[in-house]
Amino acid sequence: MHRRSYLAGLGVGAATLAGCAGAPTDPGNAVDDRSAMDDVLQLGTGFSEPRWATTAIPTDSVGVVARFESRDALRWLVDDRESTPEAVVDFLDATDFDSAAILYLQSVGPNGCYRELAVEDVTIDDDAITATASAVDTSEEGIMCTQAITYPSAFVRVTGEDLPAATRVTLTNGWGTTAEVDADTPVIDPDSLAGGIQPDGDPPAVPAALDCATDGFERHPEYVDDSVAYGTVTNDSGNPTFALRAHTPGDAGDDLTVGQGDEIEFRLVNVSSEYLTTGNKHKYNLQLQTEAGWEEIRGTTGDADRLLYTDIGIGQRPGEGFTWSFELTEDGLLAGHPHEDDLTICPDLQPGRYRFAYWGVPDGHLAVQFDYTG
Numbered sequence: 001m002h003r004r005s006y007l008a009g010l011g012v013g014a015a016t017l018a019g020c021a022g023a024p025t026d027p028g029n030a031v032d033d034r035s036a037m038d039d040v041l042q043l044g045t046g047f048s049e050p051r052w053a054t055t056a057i058p059t060d061s062v063g064v065v066a067r068f069e070s071r072d073a074l075r076w077l078v079d080d081r082e083s084t085p086e087a088v089v090d091f092l093d094a095t096d097f098d099s100a101a102i103l104y105l106q107s108v109g110p111n112g113c114y115r116e117l118a119v120e121d122v123t124i125d126d127d128a129i130t131a132t133a134s135a136v137d138t139s140e141e142g143i144m145c146t147q148a149i150t151y152p153s154a155f156v157r158v159t160g161e162d163l164p165a166a167t168r169v170t171l172t173n174g175w176g177t178t179a180e181v182d183a184d185t186p187v188i189d190p191d192s193l194a195g196g197i198q199p200d201g202d203p204p205a206v207p208a209a210l211d212c213a214t215d216g217f218e219r220h221p222e223y224v225d226d227s228v229a230y231g232t233v234t235n236d237s238g239n240p241t242f243a244l245r246a247h248t249p250g251d252a253g254d255d256l257t258v259g260q261g262d263e264i265e266f267r268l269v270n271v272s273s274e275y276l277t278t279g280n281k282h283k284y285n286l287q288l289q290t291e292a293g294w295e296e297i298r299g300t301t302g303d304a305d306r307l308l309y310t311d312i313g314i315g316q317r318p319g320e321g322f323t324w325s326f327e328l329t330e331d332g333l334l335a336g337h338p339h340e341d342d343l344t345i346c347p348d349l350q351p352g353r354y355r356f357a358y359w360g361v362p363d364g365h366l367a368v369q370f371d372y373t374g
Contacts, residue, residue, distance in 0.1 A: 038100060038157040041091045042116045045150040050106065062171040063107035063135075066273035067183040070097050076275040076317035077104065088155075095157055103167065103183070105133050106153035109174030112146025113139035117154045128166035129158055135174040150174075186240040187318045188271040190232045195245030195267065197231035198369035199256040203353030209292035212299065212346035219299040220307060220343065224285050224357040226294070228365040232271070235363050241272045242321065242361045246368040256370040260349070262328045264370055266356050268321035277313040279360025281322045282338055287355040294355055298334070300342045307339050324356075328372060350374065 050064070068074045071092060078084055078092065095102060105117055114135045122131040135152050139145055167183035210219075232243045246256050247265045258264050270276050287294040300307065326333050330345045337343060351374040357367035 038159040039091070039094075040119050040157075041087060041155040043088070043153040043155060045109075045112070045115050045152045050151055060177065061108050062173045062177055062179045063105065063133075063181060064187055064273075065167060065169045065171070065181045065183045065185070066104040066187065067129075067167045068102045068104065071095075073275065074102070076315070091155060091157070096159075099161065100157055100159040101129070101163055101167075103129070103131070103156040103158060103169070104153065105156060105169060105171070106151055107133065107135040107171050107173045109135040109137070109150045109152060111137075111174075112148055112150055113137045113143065114150050114174045115152050117152050119154060119156055122156065122158060124158070124160045124163065126164060128164050128168050130168050130170075131156065132170045132172075134172040137174070183273065184237070184239050186271040187273045188243075188269060190240055190243040190271050193243055193245045193267070193269060193271075194254075195247035195265075196254045196256050196368070197245065199353070199371045203289060204371055204373050205351040207288070207290050207350055207352055209290050210288065210295045210297070210347060214301060214344075214346055216301045217299050217344075217346055218301075218303070220285070220296045222285060222287075222294075222296055223283070223359040224287075224365040224367065228357050228367045230367055230369070233361055233363050233366045235272075239272065241270065241274075241276060241363055242268060242278075242316075242366060243271045244268050244356075244358060244366045244368050246356065246370050248370075256368075257373060258328050258370060259373045260328055261332075264326055264328060266324045266358075266368060268323075268358060268361075268366070270316040270318050270321055273318055275318075276316050277362060278316055278321070280310055280312055280314060281324070281360075283309055283360035284324075284356060284358045286333060287357065288350075289353045289355065297345050297349070297354075298343045299346055300339075300344065302342055307342065309338075322358075 074092065078088060092102070105119070107117060115138045116136050117133045118136045119131060119133045122129070133154070137145075168180055169183070170178060170180050172178040231245070232240050235241050245267050247267065248254055248256060248258055249263050249265060268278070286297050288297050327335070328349070330348055333345060333349075334340045334343050349372060351372060353369055353371050355367050355369050357365055359365045
């Protein structure tokens with residue numbers, strides 16, 4: 001029952017209304033006059049491990065906090081009214097986002113009886129919205145609990161004028177582990193993602209500037225430069241939005257060293273708690289580090305200015321993104337590209353350090369490196 005779901009952003013249990021255990025229930029939480037908490041909706045539990053729960057031992061995870069200030073911002077979490085429980089629809093419809101925000105809280109419990117979060121001490125000050133929440137055993141005495149890790153979750157409506165931007169919740173999981181979680185903290189810890197960012201040590205070679213002997217050859221336009229971010233890109237507030245990792249299937253060590261015919265995979269993931277937009281999948285450069293700097297290895301014997309890319313936005317839920325997989329050959333690095341028939345690699349692949357750089361993220365450009373030994 002303790003498995004990873006790579007397509008789930010928060011792993012929201014009943015909130016995504018996909019038949020998970022535990023329907024939304026009346027929380028029965030009394031609202032303190034001093035509290036900013038307007039209402040709480042318990043969302044039940046899920047048994048699939050959400051993407052934030054990345055540690056091998058569940059007791060080390062306390063949970064996740066996300067904050068939503070518009071109905072539209074919630075569409076990636078609850079976006080299908082036909083399959084959404086009426087209690088959730090009513091809760092959201094009753095929220096005036098001009099004067100309120102919704103917090104999404106999720107923690108973890110040791111067995112199937114941990115179905116709710118006890119939410120207390122929700123307050124507003126000049127600095128932040130703060131609260132405490134704990135995963136609780138809701139069973140009656142003598143009830144035998146299912147032996148499975150569970151992930152109880154809840155919506156909390158917070159109402160007030162000029163709500164502060166920060167949100168900090170002290171979460172306690174079902175084993176009693178407590179930690180403070182910031183709503184600005186990425187839902188997925190970039191450090192937990194499989195794969196690497198760049199090889200250790202020096203490159204196997206640094207060749208001279210690329211020179212193609214083919215008449216009329218023009219290099220693919222360069223859309224990234226040395227200001228590109230490696231591994232993770234952040235927004236204006238310094239919070240991670242997207243992470244990019246390289247992975248070499250079959251290499252448990254992921255030393256990011258490949259030879260001719262080997263396979264390499266790149267994966268872009270929205271690690272934030274927001275629904276973000278990227279460009280299309282093919283907006284990347286493939287570059288080799290030479291004595292002249294980073295140079296694009298692809299090009300065309302036609303007009304390079306005609307290598308156009310559709311200017312569309314693709315919505316990415318938390319935990320979603322793109323995956324690219326290439327065989328390390330001249331043809332393999334072009335396979336599946338919309339300009340595959342126009343592109344060629346010239347000169348042929350040679351040993352050195354290469355860079356895959358995606359320029360379709362909203363907050364800059366994002367890259368990873370790998371070594372090719374030939």
